[in-house]
Amino acid sequence: MRPRPVVCVVLALAVAVMACSRPQPTPPQVDAEFEVLLEGVDLERPGASASRLTDFLETCRTYEISAEVEDEIDRLRSLADGRYHEARDLARDGEFDRAEAILEDLATHLPETADGESAKEHLEFDFYLGKAQWLLVRQRWEDSAGVARRLSDRDLTREQQEQVETILDRAGHVGAARSEAVRFQARAACRHLLILLEMSYAEEGQYPSQLSLSDVDEWDPAGSRSVLGALSSIEDYQPTDRGVSFTAVSAGSGHRIRVVDGAIEE
Numbered sequence: 154m155r156p157r158p159v160v161c162v163v164l165a166l167a168v169a170v171m172a173c174s175r176p177q178p179t180p181p182q183v184d185a186e187f188e189v190l191l192e193g194v195d196l197e198r199p200g201a202s203a204s205r206l207t208d209f210l211e212t213c214r215t216y217e218i219s220a221e222v223e224d225e226i227d228r229l230r231s232l233a234d235g236r237y238h239e240a241r242d243l244a245r246d247g248e249f250d251r252a253e254a255i256l257e258d259l260a261t262h263l264p265e266t267a268d269g270e271s272a273k274e275h276l277e278f279d280f281y282l283g284k285a286q287w288l289l290v291r292q293r294w295e296d297s298a299g300v301a302r303r304l305s306d307r308d309l310t311r312e313q314q315e316q317v318e319t320i321l322d323r324a325g326h327v328g329a330a331r332s333e334a335v336r337f338q339a340r341a342a343c344r345h346l347l348i349l350l351e352m353s354y355a356e357e358g359q360y361p362s363q364l365s366l367s368d369v370d371e372w373d374p375a376g377s378r379s380v381l382g383a384l385s386s387i388e389d390y391q392p393t394d395r396g397v398s399f400t401a402v403s404a405g406s407g408h409r410i411r412v413v414d415g416a417i418e419e
Contacts, residue, residue, distance in 0.1 A: 179218040187218060191225070196232065197254065200262030200269070203229035230266075233259060237268040237275075247291075249284050256280060278304070278313055285320050294331070298324035332406050335383075339403035339410050342383035343417050349373055350397055350415075360392035364399060 190209055194202045203226050210222045236255050243252035259272035281304050288297035301320040309317065346364075349372055354360050361368065364387055370377045383404060390399040396415025403410065411418045 176217040176219065177215055179213070179216040183213050183216055183218060187213075187222065194229065197251075198258040198262075199229040199232040199236075200258040203233075204262045230263065233263050233266065233268055235268070237271045240272070241275075244280065244283060244287070247287060249287075253280065278307070278309065282313075282316060282320075285317075289320060289323060292327075294324040294328045298328070332408075335403050335406045336408045336410075338379075338383040339401060339408050340417060342380040343401050343410050343412055345376065345380050346387075346401070347397075347412070347415060347417075360397050362392065364390040364397070 186209065190202075190206055193205075196202075206222055206226045206229070210219060210226065213219055213222065236259055240252040240255040240259075243249075243255070253276075256272040256276050259266070259269040260276055263269035264273055281300055285297045285300040285304070288294075288300065298321055301317050301324070305314070305317045305321070346369065349369065350360055350364070353372070366381055366384060366387060369380050384401050385404045385407075386402045388400045388402065390397065393414065398413050401410040401412065402408070
């Protein structure tokens, strides 16, 4: 009995399908590309590395190498387990750059995972609020305020906005108090300079022709420490018959204290 034509066609199609579904030998260039991707795997950002390999898998799914690529993707994705907690620990230790990189990796490349979902939510507000608070506690007022200001540009809830404003208030108050303390120290340094200059006038009959912080160190090695600590420079020094004039620049905050004819201007 001869096979029916329909049966022969079906058998031929089945054989063809099986042949097509069988993985094909991997071309050398595909092998080479996979090796390059493996060399570029970043274990600090396993999500990004897995994402690149996933894109590569789409181009080599019909080749024998596809199984190895899938295994590597699964391995990298498994490395991301627990990374959210690791990022939180790093942030508690003040390593915010590393923590943020981990969270971004999870949120961007593994958003469907539990860690990725938590990372995305944490980056929306709490991570940066925690960073601002950490900096505030450690008296890094300007850095704390900078983080808080960037947060205030986001679409925040009323409660979140109040938390940000509280940090800005605290940083502002302390910053202003520190600024005034620096100004006070600079003015005290100017008074010390005027005393030294008057002593020089009494001894030499004239004021020094020039004045710099290095001169102060030579004149009064023991007492110059407070002056050198309070001032960063002395500018526009001019001696006259009526006294001396100069501008003292405070260390750090850059306050400019003007002295005219031996008197500190308010």
